[in-house]
Every structure is written in C-alpha cells, then in structure tokens.
Amino acid sequence: MFKIHKKILLLIFVFSFCLQINAQENLIINTYNRSSESLNGDWKYIVDPYENGFYNYRLEAFEDQENPGSSAFFMNAKPKDKSDLVEYDFDLSDSIAVPSDWNTQKENLYYYEGTVWYKKSFDYVKTNQDNRVFVYFEAVNYQSDVYFNGKKLGAHTGGFTPFNFEVTDLLKESDNFLVVKVDNKRIAEGVPTLNTDWFNYGGITRDVKLVEVPSTFIQDYFIQLNPENNQQIKGFVQLKGQDVSEKEILVTIPELKIKEKVVTNKEGIASIQIKSKKIKYWSTQNPYLYNVVLTVGADKIEDQIGFRTIKTQGQEILLNDEKIYLKGISIHEESPISGGRGSTIEDAQQLLNWAKELGCNYVRLAHYPHNEHMVRLADKMGILVWEENPVYWTIAWDNEETYKNAENQLSEVINRDKNRASVIIWSMANETPTSDARNVFLGNLAAHTREMDPTRLISAALEQTDYQGNPSIRTIHDDFADVVDVLSFNQYVGWYDGLPDKCGQLSWKITQNKPVLISEFGAGAKVGFHGDKLTRWTEEYQEDLYIQTLKMLEGIEQLQGFSPWILVDFRSPRRVLPKIQDGYNRKGLISEDGQKKKAFFVLKDFYDNKK
Ligand code: GCU
Numbered sequence: 001m002f003k004i005h006k007k008i009l010l011l012i013f014v015f016s017f018c019l020q021i022n023a024q025e026n027l028i029i030n031t032y033n034r035s036s037e038s039l040n041g042d043w044k045y046i047v048d049p050y051e052n053g054f055y056n057y058r059l060e061a062f063e064d065q066e067n068p069g070s071s072a073f074f075m076n077a078k079p080k081d082k083s084d085l086v087e088y089d090f091d092l093s094d095s096i097a098v099p100s101d102w103n104t105q106k107e108n109l110y111y112y113e114g115t116v117w118y119k120k121s122f123d124y125v126k127t128n129q130d131n132r133v134f135v136y137f138e139a140v141n142y143q144s145d146v147y148f149n150g151k152k153l154g155a156h157t158g159g160f161t162p163f164n165f166e167v168t169d170l171l172k173e174s175d176n177f178l179v180v181k182v183d184n185k186r187i188a189e190g191v192p193t194l195n196t197d198w199f200n201y202g203g204i205t206r207d208v209k210l211v212e213v214p215s216t217f218i219q220d221y222f223i224q225l226n227p228e229n230n231q232q233i234k235g236f237v238q239l240k241g242q243d244v245s246e247k248e249i250l251v252t253i254p255e256l257k258i259k260e261k262v263v264t265n266k267e268g269i270a271s272i273q274i275k276s277k278k279i280k281y282w283s284t285q286n287p288y289l290y291n292v293v294l295t296v297g298a299d300k301i302e303d304q305i306g307f308r309t310i311k312t313q314g315q316e317i318l319l320n321d322e323k324i325y326l327k328g329i330s331i332h333e334e335s336p337i338s339g340g341r342g343s344t345i346e347d348a349q350q351l352l353n354w355a356k357e358l359g360c361n362y363v364r365l366a367h368y369p370h371n372e373h374m375v376r377l378a379d380k381m382g383i384l385v386w387e388e389n390p391v392y393w394t395i396a397w398d399n400e401e402t403y404k405n406a407e408n409q410l411s412e413v414i415n416r417d418k419n420r421a422s423v424i425i426w427s428m429a430n431e432t433p434t435s436d437a438r439n440v441f442l443g444n445l446a447a448h449t450r451e452m453d454p455t456r457l458i459s460a461a462l463e464q465t466d467y468q469g470n471p472s473i474r475t476i477h478d479d480f481a482d483v484v485d486v487l488s489f490n491q492y493v494g495w496y497d498g499l500p501d502k503c504g505q506l507s508w509k510i511t512q513n514k515p516v517l518i519s520e521f522g523a524g525a526k527v528g529f530h531g532d533k534l535t536r537w538t539e540e541y542q543e544d545l546y547i548q549t550l551k552m553l554e555g556i557e558q559l560q561g562f563s564p565w566i567l568v569d570f571r572s573p574r575r576v577l578p579k580i581q582d583g584y585n586r587k588g589l590i591s592e593d594g595q596k597k598k599a600f601f602v603l604k605d606f607y608d609n610k611k
Pocket residue numbers: 197367430431490520565585587
C-alpha cells in the first residue's frame with residue numbers, strides 16, 4: 001500500500017512542478033512590437049513603512065479575508081458617506097513618475113527601503129470584444145503585489161525581469177484602477193541578498209503597458225539559427241488560448257523568400273525547422289536583422305531577428321565559426337541622463353554609444369538583467385552581450401525558495417531575450433563564495449539554462465586565488481569552472497591587491513582548457529583629481545592601473561577578452577569617502593555627469609589597436 005501511495009505522491013509532485021513551469025511561462029514576449037497602451041506617466045503613491053494598507057493590526061493580510069474591507073489600500077476605497085471612516089486616499093496623495101525609482105524622485109525617499117503603494121486609474125475600450133487584455137510590467141523592484149479593480153492579480157519577486165497578468169474579465173470601459181504594492185526591502189534569502197555594491201532603487205522602475213491580443217494569440221517563440229547547422233533556422237512558436245491544437249501558423253521571412261506553414265500540437269506548440277542557403281549572418285561588423293512575421297488567425301507579430309552561431313572551440317570563442325576577441329566594458333543600469341535607475345531607450349543609447357566610442361564589440365550587463373531596450377539596441381549596433389542573473393555574493397544557498405526565485409528570474413530573462421542575436425552569454429552569478437551548497441545551486445541553474453536555451457554559452461564571474469599557495473602565481477580554483485563554457489573571473493591586482501606595479505610582479509596559470517574572459521578589473525578615480533600615479537583616487541593612478549593591467553593580461557594565452565569595471569561611476573551606499581566617493585563607486589571610466597577620465601583613452605587605444 002505504502003509503495004503505491006509513494007508513487008502517487010511522486011506523480012502529483014511532477015505534475016505540480018510542470019504546472020509551475022507553465023505558470024512561469026505566461027510571459028508575453030516581444031511586447032515592444034505589439035500594439036499596446038502605455039500606463040507610463042504620473043501615478044498616485046502612498047508610502048507605507050508599516051504595511052498598514054496590507055495587514056490589519058493583528059498582522060493578518062487583508063487579501064486573505066473574505067471581505068478585505070475599505071482599510072486595504074488595494075481597494076482604493078472612498079468614504080461611503082460623511083460618517084464613513086477611510087484613513088487613506090490615493091487621489092489626495094502625491095504623484096510619482098512611472099517608470100523610475102522613488103529614491104531619486106523624492107528626496108525624503110532617497111534611502112527608503114520598504115513598501116510604497118502605486119495607483120493608476122484609467123478608462124479602456126477594447127478594439128475587439130473577443131480580445132484579451134494583459135497588464136505587462138517590464139520590471140518592479142523588488143517584491144510586487146498587483147491588484148486590479150480590487151481583485152488580486154498576482155505577485156512577482158525580482159527587480160529586473162518582466163511579468164504580466166490577465167485583466168480581461170475584470171476590465172471595465174471606465175474607472176479602472178490598478179494598484180501595485182512595491183516592497184524593495186533587502187532580505188537575506190533574496191536574489192540578490194542583503195549586501196550589494198549597487199543602489200537598491202525601489203519602485204516601478206521600467207515601462208508598464210496594457211497589451212491587447214486576440215483570444216488565441218502568439219505568447220512565445222524561439223527562432224534562432226541551429227547551432228549545429230548554419231543553413232537551418234529552428235525553434236518553436238507557442239500559442240495561448242481556448243483552442244490551440246492543430247492551428248496553422250504562417251512563418252514568413254520575406255527577404256529570404258521563406259513562407260513556411262507549421263501546425264501546433266495539443267499544447268499549442270509548433271516546432272520550426274526552415275532551411276535556407278542564403279542567410280546573411282548577424283555579426284558585430286554586420287549586425288544584420290531579418291524581419292520575421294508570425295501569423296495565426298487574428299494574431300500577427302513581427303520581430304527583427306539576427307541569425308548567428310556562437311560556440312567555443314578549445315580556448316577560443318567562435319562567432320559564425322570565426323574566432324572573436326571580446327573588447328568589452330561592464331555596465332550598471334543607471335541613467336546617464338536622469339541619474340537614477342535607467343529604463344529608457346535614450347539611457348540605453350547613451351550607454352551603448354559610449355561603449356562604441358570606447359571601441360567595444362561587447363558589454364557585460366552587470367549584475368542583473370537590464371531593460372529590454374539595451375539588448376534590442378545591441379542587436380542593431382552589433383554589440384555582443386553578457387547578461388547576468390543577480391546571484392551576487394553571499395546568497396542563501398541552502399534555501400529552496402531562494403533557488404526557485406533565482407531560477408525563475410533566470411527563466412524570465414531567457415524567455416525575454418532568447419531571440420536576441422547580441423546575447424551570447426548567460427551568467428549564472430558574480431563572485432560567489434565556493435561551497436558544496438553553492439556548487440549545487442549554480443550547477444542546477446546551469447543545467448536549467450542549457451535546457452531552456454542550448455544555443456548560448458554559460459559563464460559566471462568567478463574569483464582568482466594563489467596557485468598552490470604561491471601568491472605570485474594566480475589561478476582559478478573553483479569547481480564551477482568545470483561547468484561553464486567560458487571561464488570568467490574578476491581580479492583587482494593593483495587596487496584591492498597591492499599597487500599597480502604588482503601587475504608586473506605576478507603571472508597567471510589557468511589550467512582549464514577553455515576560453516578565458518576577465519569579467520572585472522579596475523580602479524577608482526575622482527574625475528578632475530590629478531596627481532602622481534601613486535596617489536590613490538587620481539585619474540593618473542587609474543590610468544596607470546589600466547596600463548599595467550593590459551600589459552599583465554598579455555601573459556594569459558587563453559584570454560579571449562575582458563570587460564573592465566566599469567563604464568560609468570555609479571551609486572552605491574557602500575562608498576562613503578567624503579569629497580571622493582560621496583555615495584558613488586568611482587571605478588567608472590566616465591563620471592556620472594559624462595566626463596571621460598584619462599583611463600578611458602588608455603583602453604580605447606588598446607581596443608582600437610587590438611587585431
Ligand atoms: C566586485 C563586484 C562589483 C563591485 C566591484 C568593486 O568585483 O563584482 O559589483 O562594484 O568589485 O569593488 O568596485
């Protein structure tokens with residue numbers, strides 16, 4: 001009896017796990033190419049440090065009550081009559097811009113970490129009564145609970161990936177109200193965890209839009225060049241709707257004179273395999289994008305997709321079977337225009353223009369998924385991209401919920417960007433301390449990534465150590481180095497580890513037969529502070545560090561590129577040195593107000609002359 005019981009339990013677990021996967025994969029991809037109504041602009045907000053709008057005085061969640069009552073902020077209640085008691089009013093409260101972070105918008109919220117409620121009222125008339133409507137968030141940092149016309153739509157954890165909820169059955173033609181509870185408190189079991197060297201910007205930090213689709217629509221697709229056959233385009237299209245089986249989808253790529261009909265299975269998935277001998281491959285020199293059109297019933301969506309292969313061969317990285325050297329720079333998602341969390345196409349354009357000016361063909365988007373504009377622009381500009389999951393420093397490796405959170409955030413960015421030719425590397429983590437639990441955690445993330453996307457490379461920013469106890473020889477001694485496709489590590493010889501001349505006093509012994517990238521090196525400098533090259537924080541110190549490091553790196557034969565830390569000075573509460581840091585990490589090659597430091601030109605010269 002017990003044996004059968006166990007089998008039933010196992011079946012239930014597997015079935016619920018599959019459901020959970022499906023639940024994660026409700027993301028509507030490529031919303032930028034869909035007609036949508038933006039909900040950007042002024043929202044009303046209420047700061048709620050005691051979460052008084054979410055819990056009653058006994059700390060019971062209003063949303064768990066049969067009738068939440070008017071005290072719950074998500075009810076957007078008004079007094080029924082002159083005697084009625086309602087102790088909040090969104091419409092009498094202040095406004096805040098969406099998208100952006102509250103820290104740089106509201107001086108009294110600069111260091112605030114807690115809950116802020118957002119409310120947006122709007123009218124909406126569907127273009128077709130049979131259509132479905134979703135509310136789509138590009139990102140909300142960190143924990144969001146979303147309510148529509150007083151009903152809970154769902155919750156999302158993670159500050160850097162998109163999510164959407166259906167509102168079709170709750171939508172009215174007028175006076176809709178969308179309420180979002182945003183909580184950016186850092187928590188030990190979070191992803192990232194309590195300690196990061198970047199600013200914890202809270203808020204609805206990226207675009208919000210209403211996406212209207214036919215009752216049966218194209219929710220997802222993966223259309224890339226077959227890594228094993230560069231004359232074959234392969235992938236799948238996923239339909240969502242009442243009746244998705246046996247549906248004929250037309251895949252056209254007009255420029256290749258491709259018009260292919262594919263048919264969905266009972267899950268609404270149609271696989272694609274299209275041969276073509278005339279593909280112009282996407283590359284950094286020629287970032288060629290094809291217009292791909294998917295049509296089924298009343299739904300039609302277009303995307304601009306580049307076809308290329310990326311693989312490793314021994315110690316080399318091959319783009320379209322040709323060796324490529326990654327001339328990179330690391331970037332944080334801060335707006336060079338408004339100074340807070342970046343989110344606009346103008347922010348992305350400025351950052352990537354600086355990278356191009358520096359001579360880069362590659363950027364490391366640290367330490368979390370950046371907004372979709374960055375990768376779509378990189379596609380157009382021919383810039384290769386490393387995207388990273390915010391598994392940063394001392395994550396709660398033994399916590400199952402933490403792993404699920406990390407895997408979900410990774411799934412969401414892979415889902416969002418899997419059709420972007422520029423994206424070549426999925427990074428599992430940054431500077432994580434080695435342990436058995438951490439190796440299992442990262443190993444599972446890597447296996448999950450390879451299952452979701454076998455067309456790209458896996459890496460992580462690891463740390464270097466002394467070779468067999470000898471501090472003059474450096475090496476990578478990390479079990480995860482055996483899992484990654486590209487061996488990457490951060491090193492700060494000359495900044496945290498001795499002075500710049502130490503670069504000339506040590507050598508590197510990399511034992512893994514893999515391509516090597518250096519994911520970080522750098523030094524801090526306050527722009528305009530000049531002196532001799534041994535005076536810490538001068539532009540001359542930073543310049544000499546780059547000169548010495550570039551010489552040292554020539555000694556690493558497997559080196560296939562690097563992404564110095566970092567393009568622009570960025571905010572970090574960990575950097576408090578008065579008159580120098582003042583709340584900024586100063587390792588940028590450019591100051592936060594756009595002034596280039598001397599080291600910028602050292603790196604530019606190296607890249608411009610690198611064959
Ligand atoms: C680390 C870390 C970065 C940090 C940098 C620094 O390598 O990856 O997030 O900002 O060093 O100390 O400046």
